[in-house]
Amino acid sequence: MVERSLVLIKPDAVERNLIGKILTIYEDNDLKIVDMKLTKVSRELAEAHYIEHKGRDYYENLIAYITRSAVVAVVLEGEDAIAQVRRLNGKTNPAEAEEGTVRRLYGLATNQNSVHASDSPENAQREIGIWFPGK
DSSP states (O other), X not given: OEEEXXXXXXXXXXXXXXXXXXXXHHHTTTOEEEEEEEEEOOHHHHHHHTGGGTTSTTHHHHXXXXXXXXXXXEEEEEETHHHHHHHHHOOSSTTTSOTXXXXXXXXXXXXXXXEEEOOSHHHXXXXXXXXXXXX
C-alpha cells in the first residue's frame, strides 16, 4: 500500500551537512520526496510534535535538542513507506542499529540519532499536519 511518512533530519545531522546523504538513502529505496523544508523549530512546534513525551524525564532535553538549530522536515511517499523508512533508519541507538542504516552511519548517540520517522499511519497523518499544515 502506498503510504506517506514524515521524516525529520535532526539538528545533529543538519549541522554536519548530511542532508543529501540521508535523502539519497531514501530515494535509492524508491521513496519519493513529496514535500520538504528546512526550518528552525519553535518551542511550540516541538511541543506539538513531542506531545506524547510530555512529563517524561527526558522531555526538556528532547525539546532543547530539536530546537537548537535547523531541521529538515520531509514527507516521503512509497510502498509501505512507514515500515520501509523505519527499517532504513535503524534502531534508535546507533550502536545497536544494523549496518548501512541511517542511524548506524550517521547517528552520534541515542539522544542524537540524526533522524525521526513516523511510527504508524495515524502518527504520520498527525505529524505531517503539524509540520505541513493544510497538506
